[in-house]
Amino acid sequence: MPQLTKLYTMAEASDHNTKDDCWVVIDGKVYDVSSYLDDHPGGDDVVLAATGRDATEDFEDAGHSKSAKELMETFCIGELDTSAIPELEIISKKQRRDYAQKLVELTKQYWVVPTTVVGVSVVVGFLYLRKK
Incomplete structure (x- = not known):
């Protein structure tokens, strides 16, 4: 057997x-x-x-x-058991909206740093060119 x-x-x-x-x-x-x-x-x-x-x-x-x-x-x-289908994580439309909202919030939160860098660069460049 x-x-x-x-x-x-x-x-x-x-x-x-x-x-x-x-x-x-x-x-x-x-x-x-x-x-x-x-x-x-x-x-x-x-x-x-x-x-x-x-x-x-x-x-x-x-x-x-x-x-x-x-x-x-x-x-x-x-x-x-290769016949078992692996479970896939399915993201609902609500979860996608939540991820998108979090991304928008992060973008709003961290806009200050790049804007400050650009602003300081413009001021320094302007002052440098003014001295010449």
């Missing part, structure tokens, strides 16, 4: 991002490496930085040995 593989979403995997509870996703597989963090030759901070996203490229770039890849398989707890 074939063993059923547990599927995890990237959101589920990224929830496990602490030293006591650390999962990484590499090549579509999910690994619980919590118990291995202290033994990782590159340090736990390297592994913790790879949580919450697909760490395949980081893993391959590090040049892990064949024995490291075999050891990694002992930590495999399932596969990444």
Whole structure:
């Protein structure tokens, strides 16, 4: 009887991002490496930085040995569910108006600095030309 593989979403995997509870996703597989963090030759901070996203490229770039890849398989707890559609943040029209209003407020608030620089430059230029 074939063993059923547990599927995890990237959101589920990224929830496990602490030293006591650390999962990484590499090549579509999910690994619980919590118990291995202290033994990782590159340090736990390297592994913790790879949580919450697909760490395949980081893993391959590090040049892990064949024995490291075999050891990694002992930590495999399932596969990444690629059928799940990632949730996108949808900004409502009201939120867009709020962002636009904030931009207008910032523009009004900081108009003084460039205007002052231009004004001082004009006065200094005028005084310089007047002396000649």
